Each structure stands twice: as C-alpha cells, then as structure tokens.
Amino acid sequence: MSEANQKVERSQIPVTVLTGYLGAGKTTLLNRILTENHGKRYAVIVNEFGEIGIDNDLLVESDEEIFEMNNGCICCTVRGDLIRTVQNLMKRRNAFDAIIVETTGVADPAPVAQTFFMDDDVRAAAKLDAVVAVVDARHVLQRLADTTEAEDQIAFADVILLNKTDLVSAEELARVAARIAGVNPYAAIEKTERCAVELQTVLDRGAFDLDRILSIDPHFLRHGHHEHECSAACDHNHDHDHQNHHHQDDLGHDHDHPHSVKSISLTAGDLDPDMFFPWINQVTQIQGPNILRMKGILAFNNDPQRYVIQGVHMIVEGDHQRDWEATEDRQSRLVFIGRDLNWDTLKQSFTACVAE
Numbered sequence: 001m002s003e004a005n006q007k008v009e010r011s012q013i014p015v016t017v018l019t020g021y022l023g024a025g026k027t028t029l030l031n032r033i034l035t036e037n038h039g040k041r042y043a044v045i046v047n048e049f050g051e052i053g054i055d056n057d058l059l060v061e062s063d064e065e066i067f068e069m070n071n072g073c074i075c076c077t078v079r080g081d082l083i084r085t086v087q088n089l090m091k092r093r094n095a096f097d098a099i100i101v102e103t104t105g106v107a108d109p110a111p112v113a114q115t116f117f118m119d120d121d122v123r124a125a126a127k128l129d130a131v132v133a134v135v136d137a138r139h140v141l142q143r144l145a146d147t148t149e150a151e152d153q154i155a156f157a158d159v160i161l162l163n164k165t166d167l168v169s170a171e172e173l174a175r176v177a178a179r180i181a182g183v184n185p186y187a188a189i190e191k192t193e194r195c196a197v198e199l200q201t202v203l204d205r206g207a208f209d210l211d212r213i214l215s216i217d218p219h220f221l222r223h224g225h226h227e228h229e230c231s232a233a234c235d236h237n238h239d240h241d242h243q244n245h246h247h248q249d250d251l252g253h254d255h256d257h258p259h260s261v262k263s264i265s266l267t268a269g270d271l272d273p274d275m276f277f278p279w280i281n282q283v284t285q286i287q288g289p290n291i292l293r294m295k296g297i298l299a300f301n302n303d304p305q306r307y308v309i310q311g312v313h314m315i316v317e318g319d320h321q322r323d324w325e326a327t328e329d330r331q332s333r334l335v336f337i338g339r340d341l342n343w344d345t346l347k348q349s350f351t352a353c354v355a356e
C-alpha cells in the first residue's frame with residue numbers, strides 16, 4: 001500500500017454496524033460499550049422502529065453523543081439520513097474516535113453498510129470496520145423459519161454474538177450455533193449472556209470483508225440496485241409495490257411494515273400497578289407468540305421512579321430506572337411490535353390500567 005493510501009486509511013473513522021433481530025440484545029451491547037472504560041469516544045447513531053422514541057430512553061446516560069433517526073424503516077430514506085448524519089459528524093471529526101450505527105431489529109443491514117461505500121464524501125471519511133450481529137439464542141430458530149431479515153443479518157455479519165445463552169440448554173445452544181454457522185461459516189461466533197464480551201471482539205476489528213459480501217450479494221456496490229423492501233415511509237418515486245403497507249396517521253398509532261410486522265404505540269398518564277401487571281402478564285401470555293417485542297417507560301401512581309418494562313414474546317422483565325425529573329412529563333409509553341396485534345383491543349385494555 002502506498003504511503004498516501006495508508007494516510008487516507010488512518011484518517012478514516014471506523015464504523016461498526018450493529019444489527020440483530022428485535023429484542024436480540026443490541027441495546028444491551030451498546031450500553032456495555034457506552035459504560036466500559038475503554039478511553040475511546042464513540043458517536044452512536046440509533047434508528048428506531050417504534051414511533052414514540054423509547055430506545056433512546058433505554059440507553060444509559062453517558063458522555064457519548066447519541067444521534068437518533070426516527071424514520072421507522074431502514075430503506076432508501078434512511079440511507080439519505082445516514083449520509084447526512086455522518087457528513088455532519090465529519091465536520092467535528094476530532095470529537096470522537098469511532099462511530100457505531102445501531103440498526104432497527106427488522107432492518108436488512110445491507111443498505112446501511114452500503115452507505116459507507118456509495119457516497120464519495122462518506123467513503124473518504126469513514127470506513128466500515130465490521131458488521132456485528134446480536135442473535136437471540138432462544139428465539140433465533142423461530143426467526144430463521146418465519147422471516148428473511150434474521151437470515152440476512154446473520155449472513156451479513158463479520159462477528160456474531162450468540163446471546164441469551166442463559167435461556168437455552170447446552171444442547172440447544174450447540175444446535176443453534178451449528179445452524180448459524182451453516183448460514184454464515186465465515187463470522188466469528190461468540191456465545192454471550194447479556195452481551196458480556198471483551199469489547200475488542202466487536203470494536204476496531206478491521207473485519208468487514210467486501211469480497212465476501214460481493215460473493216453473497218453481487219449487487220452490493222451497484223447504486224440503488226440492492227434488493228430491499230421499501231416501506232410507505234419512502235419519500236421518493238419508485239415502482240415498488242406499496243399495497244401491503246399502510247400508515248394510518250402521523251401519531252404512530254398503527255403502522256404496517258413489510259412482512260406484516262406492525263408497531264402499536266400506547267400512551268397514558270399514571271398507571272395503577274395493580275391493574276397494569278396482571279394485564280401485561282395476560283397480554284404477553286395470550287398474545288406472546290405474536291409479540292416480537294414490547295417495551296415501555298411507565299409512570300405508576302405514587303411512584304417517584306420511572307419503570308422500564310421490556311419483553312420478547314413471553315419473556316418479560318421490568319425494573320425501576322431513575323426518578324422522574326421535575327421538568328419531565330409523567331407519561332407512560334408502551335410499544336408493541338408484532339404480527340396480528342389488535343390496536344383497539346390493546347388500547348382499550350391498556351386504558352383500563354390508568355390510575356383513577
């Protein structure tokens with residue numbers, strides 16, 4: 001490599017793309033990265049699927065800079081957003097050492113990765129370091145059977161965290177690991193609980209291998225020709241079929257997305273915990289198979305603290321997070337992402353949990 005080329009490489013900021021299906025553990029990994037004492041400064045770009053912005057609240061408070069892109073679907077529009085965000089970051093190139101992009105759980109990582117090759121300014125300034133996929137050991141076989149995204153995410157990854165090892169037996173873990181290696185024999189697979197991993201396993205790897213990606217996606221470098229499903233959120237002219245997508249309103253109450261995955265956002269004031277907990281237990285037990293993801297920030301009456309609740313299918317966990325600040329609205333927000341969820345029924349039964 002010539003000296004000039006080496007210089008360009010050194011000045012390019014490394015970018016880690018974090019992918020993984022809904023609820024696999026991406027935020028858990030990100031929180032580890034943001035809290036660990038590694039002496040590096042990261043700019044973090046997060047992209048949400050639900051509409052009422054909960055993910056940002058689930059990130060630990062840190063000195064890192066977090067940029068939120070709230071356009072729901074990763075597709076062409078996101079690429080534009082991502083380019084603009086990265087270009088803006090580059091104006092303050094010396095303020096951080098690396099960039100991490102967390103994609104939404106239903107995203108195909110290819111368009112995000114493509115961004116770092118397609119746009120000349122971005123390509124000159126940033127270099128894709130690795131695509132890291134977090135995989136939920138408990139649910140991934142189901143996801144491989146009923147979606148294409150989970151497989152794309154695994155196929156595309158340079159590093160795979162096979163997470164939630166605590167939720168499966170040793171035999172099941174071995175079976176899942178073998179299945180993943182079948183989809184992607186090239187990625188390094190790390191088995192983790194709550195994404196506990198040496199950070200050098202996922203960051204600054206220099207692992208992204210363009211040749212391998214071109215072998216699984218020959219169109220990867222062809223601008224605008226990657227096959228992906230556009231959503232109704234796309235604001236450009238194209239010929240894709242939008243028949244299966246509809247957006248009911250701008251309030252984020254009922255949004256269809258490709259592959260019939262829909263997000264439902266519910267909001268209220270203070271809730272009565274004696275009503276809420278039996279209700280959420282019942283909803284997740286009965287509708288669990290269809291609930292890919294559930295997360296919320298809740299205000300309970302007479303409780304000074306924010307309560308965070310999260311779930312994947314029937315597995316639900318919750319905890320107090322911190323005090324509500326005097327300047328904050330005590331608002332309860334709950335998002336369900338799943339299939340065949342009925343907004344009216346959920347809304348009605350949720351409203352019944354509002355404190356008198």
Ligand SMILES: Nc1nc2c(ncn2[C@@H]2O[C@H](COP(=O)(O)OP(=O)(O)OP(=O)(O)O)[C@@H](O)[C@H]2O)c(=O)[nH]1
Nearest residue numbers: 021022023024025026027028105163164193194310
């Ligand atoms: N039992 C168990 N739970 C885990 C593990 N890792 C993460 N979780 C829990 O799984 C849920 C989802 O984790 P997140 O890190 O928010 O997942 P995510 O991929 O960011 O989710 P989305 O961004 O909504 O797609 C949370 O309730 C986590 O506490 C693990 O290893 N074991």
